[in-house]
Amino acid sequence: MCHACVMDRVKQGMLSRRHLFTGAAALGAASVASGLISARPALAQSSGRVVDLTHAYDETFPTFDGVPGITKEWAVKFEESGYQLWKLTIFEHTGTHIDAPLHFSADGASVDELEPQQLMAPLCVLDITAKAAQDPNATVEPEDIEAWVSANGDIPAGACVAMHSGWAAKLGTPEFRGTPDGALAFPGFSKAATDMLAGLNVASIAVDTLSLDPGNSQDFAVHFSWLPGGRFGIECVAGLDQLPAAGATVFIGAPKHTGGTGGPARVMAVV
Structure with a gap:
């Protein structure tokens, strides 16, 4: 989600949560190590x-607040200088992008402080396309996680759990953002x-929509709980329909x- 229309809410909600990170750091280290161990055999068996x-x-990509997330202008033109480059102005939370813990806490980890081991992880894809087709504000619920585990086995510690709602296919239409x-x-x-x-030591979550919380959220409960716990999120993910539920x-x-x-981030999966 982007900055402008929630800034006042964020400022009001931001409290120092340093004590949360003390416990999360030890737990996170174990999760990261476990996730990295889980990812290595998956890579060895991949195609x-x-x-x-x-x-x-x-500049046409949808954003949470409707403000263009990137603008560009020529800084150097080839015909004038023999090389070329753009000057970019970018808001952090646009396109396929990372939400670091610092996004919704006063003193959480910034994006440059994310452990490298957290950036390679087993990927678990939860498919909620059927209920999202019936309700545009559908949410991943505990029973969806339980159903995934029943079908695929335990979610590895340190994993990235992604919500596949089918929303990426709506990009380029007004429905991607709302009604x-x-x-x-x-x-x-x-x-x-x-x-x-969080209780399963998952390190990150991902969505194929504009926000970790559903569009009709009034309190951004996931942002205010997940990110200050030392974890991160990825928003506006593409390509989840090309992946298996487990194994990537x-x-x-x-x-x-x-x-x-x-x-903004470049995110890829190996299957």
């Missing part, structure tokens, strides 16, 4: 097929689900600007 989970984006009257409407995670995933390994090309609350 080597790479799926790009990243949308290309420009004809301008209301935000898209699927996301429920807090009950992310609380369960995700590579998250997080940006590394100092003190960043997140930023």
Whole structure:
């Protein structure tokens, strides 16, 4: 989600949560190590097929607040100088991008502080396309996680759990962002689900929509609980329909600007 329309809410909700990170750091280290161990055999058994989970984006790409997330202008033109480059102005939370813990906490880890081991993880894909087709604000619930585990086995510690709602196919239409009257409407995670995933030592979650929370959320409960716990999220993911429910390994090309609350990312999966 982007900055402008929730800034006041974020400022009001931001409290120092340093004590949360003390416990999360020890738990997170174990989760990261376990996730990395789980990813290695999956890679060894993979076909080597790479799926790009990243949308290309420009100033027309939908954003949470409706403000263009990127603008560009020529800084140097080839015909004038023999080489060329753009000057880019980018908001961090646009396109396929990372939400770092610092995004919704006063003193959480910034995007450059994410452990490299967290950026390669087993990928678990939860398919909620059927209920998302009936309800644009559908959410991943604990029973969806339980159904996934029943069908695929335990979710590895350190994993990235992705919500496949079918929303990526709506990109380029007004429905990707919301309803004809301008209301935000898209699927996301429920807090009950992310609380369960936190208990399973999952390191990150991903969505194929504009926000970890559903479009009709008024309290951003997932952002305010998941991110300050030392975990991160990925929004506006593409290509989940090309992946199995289990067995893929995700590579998250997080940006590394100092003190960043997140930023555009190149995300890929190996199957």
